[in-house]
Amino acid sequence: MLxxxxxxxxxxxxxxxxxxxxxxxxxxxxxxxxxxxAPGMKMTAALNTVRSAKDFFFPQTxxxxxxxxxxxxxxxxxxxxxxxxxxxxxxxxxxxRSFSILDKVFLVDPVxxxxxxxxxxxxxxxxxxxxPEETCFCTSFGIDPTHPEGDAVCWMTDDxxxxxxxxxxxxxxxEKIASLFEESDDAAVKAQQAETxxxxxxxxxxxxxxxxxxxxxxxxxxxxxxWKSLSEACLGCGTxxxxxxxxxxxxxxxxxxxxxxxxxxxxxxxxxxxxxxxAHGNSRNSQVERFRQRFMxxxxxxxxxxxxxxxxVGCGRCLAKCPISMNIVKVAxxxxxxxx
Amino acid sequence: MQGMMIARAGELLENxxxxxxxxxxxxxxxxxxTPAVFESAEELEKGFVYNSFCGNNLSKYLIxxxxxxxxxxxxxxxCDTYSFNQLIKEHRIVRENVYIIxxxxxxxxxxxxxxAKGVKGILGIREEGDNFVVDTLxxxxxxAREDALPERCRNCKSKKHMVYDELMGEExxxxxxxxxxxxxxxxxxxxxxxxxxxxxxxxxxxxxxxxRNVCPACSCEKxxxxxxxxxxxxxxxxxxxxxxxxxxxxxxxxxxxxxxxxECSRVCPQNIPLHLLNRKFIKDIDTFYGExxxxxxxxxxxxxxxxxxxxxxxxxxxxxxGNN
Ligand code: SF4
Ligand code: SF4
Ligand code: SF4
Ligand code: SF4
Numbered sequence: 073m074l075x076x077x078x079x080x081x082x083x084x085x086x087x088x089x090x091x092x093x094x095x096x097x098x099x100x101x102x103x104x105x106x107x108x109x110a111p112g113m114k115m116t117a118a119l120n121t122v123r124s125a126k127d128f129f130f131p132q133t134x135x136x137x138x139x140x141x142x143x144x145x146x147x148x149x150x151x152x153x154x155x156x157x158x159x160x161x162x163x164x165x166x167x168x169r170s171f172s173i174l175d176k177v178f179l180v181d182p183v184x185x186x187x188x189x190x191x192x193x194x195x196x197x198x199x200x201x202x203x204p205e206e207t208c209f210c211t212s213f214g215i216d217p218t219h220p221e222g223d224a225v226c227w228m229t230d231d232x233x234x235x236x237x238x239x240x241x242x243x244x245x246x247e248k249i250a251s252l253f254e255e256s257d258d259a260a261v262k263a264q265q266a267e268t269x270x271x272x273x274x275x276x277x278x279x280x281x282x283x284x285x286x287x288x289x290x291x292x293x294x295x296x297x298x299w300k301s302l303s304e305a306c307l308g309c310g311t312x313x314x315x316x317x318x319x320x321x322x323x324x325x326x327x328x329x330x331x332x333x334x335x336x337x338x339x340x341x342x343x344x345x346x347x348x349x350x351a352h353g354n355s356r357n358s359q360v361e362r363f364r365q366r367f368m369x370x371x372x373x374x375x376x377x378x379x380x381x382x383x384x385v386g387c388g389r390c391l392a393k394c395p396i397s398m399n400i401v402k403v404a405x406x407x408x409x410x411x412x
Numbered sequence: 413m414q415g416m417m418i419a420r421a422g423e424l425l426e427n428x429x430x431x432x433x434x435x436x437x438x439x440x441x442x443x444x445x446t447p448a449v450f451e452s453a454e455e456l457e458k459g460f461v462y463n464s465f466c467g468n469n470l471s472k473y474l475i476x477x478x479x480x481x482x483x484x485x486x487x488x489x490x491c492d493t494y495s496f497n498q499l500i501k502e503h504r505i506v507r508e509n510v511y512i513i514x515x516x517x518x519x520x521x522x523x524x525x526x527x528a529k530g531v532k533g534i535l536g537i538r539e540e541g542d543n544f545v546v547d548t549l550x551x552x553x554x555x556a557r558e559d560a561l562p563e564r565c566r567n568c569k570s571k572k573h574m575v576y577d578e579l580m581g582e583e584x585x586x587x588x589x590x591x592x593x594x595x596x597x598x599x600x601x602x603x604x605x606x607x608x609x610x611x612x613x614x615x616x617x618x619x620x621x622x623x624r625n626v627c628p629a630c631s632c633e634k635x636x637x638x639x640x641x642x643x644x645x646x647x648x649x650x651x652x653x654x655x656x657x658x659x660x661x662x663x664x665x666x667x668x669x670x671x672x673x674x675e676c677s678r679v680c681p682q683n684i685p686l687h688l689l690n691r692k693f694i695k696d697i698d699t700f701y702g703e704x705x706x707x708x709x710x711x712x713x714x715x716x717x718x719x720x721x722x723x724x725x726x727x728x729x730x731x732x733x734g735n736n
């Protein structure tokens with residue numbers, strides 16, 4: 073395991089940023105957000121960013137194809153450029169797991185080459201959690217926040233940063249920065265993990281489990297009378313979907329440039345009224361149906377199609393950000409209560 | 413207060429005055445409260461709550477709720493009553509189907525706001541005199557109530573209810589707030605500084621539409637931005653121009669109707685001070701057409717939908733130098 077004094081953190085960032093773009097979670101307007109590192113930029117003290125790290129691979133808007141019209145000819149232009157290599161530093165365990173959930177959607181046949189392109193150029197350096205929030209419930213999905221997944225993993229103590237490469241991408245990064253580090257045993261990391269685990273046991277949601285919804289309960293849950301009251305106050309805003317690291321739905325739209333079309337995709341939300349609007353009309357006409365879709369997808373449909381893996385990583389963003397404080401935990405607990 | 417509210421709501425359900433009660437429901441944590449409809453004394457006993465975290469303005473829910481059968485009881489804080497009146501003025505709520513109990517309010521905060529103040533891992537909160545004592549995963553923290561309140565409550569415009577059928581607790585007064593101080597600061601900036609300020613704020617927008625959907629003045633059946641037929645529907649801003657336009661169009665559309673309830677800024681996940689846009693309009697309307705507070709009454713003509721010979725001429729833009 074490698075060790076670096078926190079006094080040298082800026083040097084480390086500079087070294088990482090030398091041959092590729094580096095993004096770190098930093099403060100902007102009172103909120104944490106991934107920003108492109110530039111000398112002088114400090115890491116945020118917040119546990120996690122408001123927007124998740126999915127933006128790096130699945131950005132809110134992305135050009136797909138352009139059509140240019142000259143007279144009677146239409147030229148089809150691929151607007152894609154090879155993504156530059158980049159490192160995302162400080163990704164939490166929950167967000168790190170979200171990438172494998174997104175991979176299950178975008179990297180299965182037919183492969184989404186836009187996503188794949190970005191994925192291939194990104195190196196994920198994760199950061200173990202020390203002070204989880206009361207809204208965290210990643211452990212409910214088998215995630216260990218004291219030892220996240222990633223191309224490389226870091227632990228930060230009061231005075232040092234510990235680094236461990238995991239994948240070939242992580243090893244490649246390690247080679248570039250190893251000269252800054254010294255070799256160290258893992259005693260400090262072990263101690264920190266034990267301390268964090270004691271906190272995890274005291275988290276209010278640490279006994280929460282989505283297990284009962286993963287079984288053969290689809291129609292029963294779908295037909296639950298509780299959807300009506302659960303969704304009653306929902307504003308249909310889409311905040312929950314946009315801050316969620318695993319929400320993956322998008323819309324494809326055309327922008328008329330006057331002499332051509334720019335076709336782009338942008339995040340969409342199942343909470344929106346035109347989400348399922350098709351030529352024949354809309355199959356989900358009420359907020360109850362739209363609301364139900366979001367939770368059924370994460371808790372029931374996704375595990376049914378992906379060997380029991382849930383479409384939620386317990387990051388707690390929707391718990392913190394929903395304007396009416398309705399969220400996946402309240403929904404799951406209510407439905408599970410009915411199944412008992 | 414909560415006990416009195418539950419008891420009175422129970423009575424009104426019992427004696428048939430109302431069939432449903434619109435209030436706030438407890439959640440997983442002390443602060444994550446959800447607006448909810450209660451239909452029986454048992455439901456009220458089980459989940460009804462009124463505390464310093466009941467910030468949600470319930471008025472907009474009445475657009476739907478008052479069109480259902482039977483009368484609904486709603487608890488409105490002073491600032492919520494302005495929204496209610498404005499919705500009545502716009503013929504959006506069926507007044508006969510609503511029974512209003514006005515309740516006092518001494519400011520509402522939320523979990524996110526406390527976290528922005530450096531509190532981590534909130535487990536519980538006690539109110540002790542002028543302080544919030546927060547029990548957290550990492551020890552106890554005391555925050556003065558004053559510091560724990562967001563802008564809209566620190567600059568409360570009124571503790572007086574504009575409409576009610578029944579009042580609980582003591583009635584307050586319309587207050588002399590400092591709500592235009594920041595607008596004045598923005599006005600004093602150069603156009604370039606002001607543009608930079610707004611770009612740095614609006615560039616964080618993720619177009620989740622929470623501000624629009626929570627806004628009691630945004631009550632169109634179908635918003636142009638959601639309507640594929642409108643030609644300007646958009647789910648994500650393609651560039652900074654579109655990003656600005658969404659907010660500017662929304663601010664114009666609610667001008668003269670926005671009661672300054674502050675819900676837009678409360679719900680924005682990106683912490684954008686949206687109220688400053690609306691307050692600029694309110695301040696200008698006050699200056700150009702005389703003092704006007706949307707939601708104060710249900711009958712008067714609003715300045716922007718009225719005509720008097722004293723109205724400002726468009727040339728005011730030049731008189732002001734086009735700078736503010
Ligand atoms: S659940 Fe909450 S965040 Fe999601 S759409 Fe409804 S109100 Fe918005
Ligand atoms: S559903 Fe909520 S808690 Fe789960 S991953 Fe999405 S934002 Fe996080
Ligand atoms: S959800 Fe888990 S990994 Fe994510 S921040 Fe919370 S404790 Fe850490
Ligand atoms: S609530 Fe905030 S982030 Fe969402 S659309 Fe409004 S301004 Fe943008």
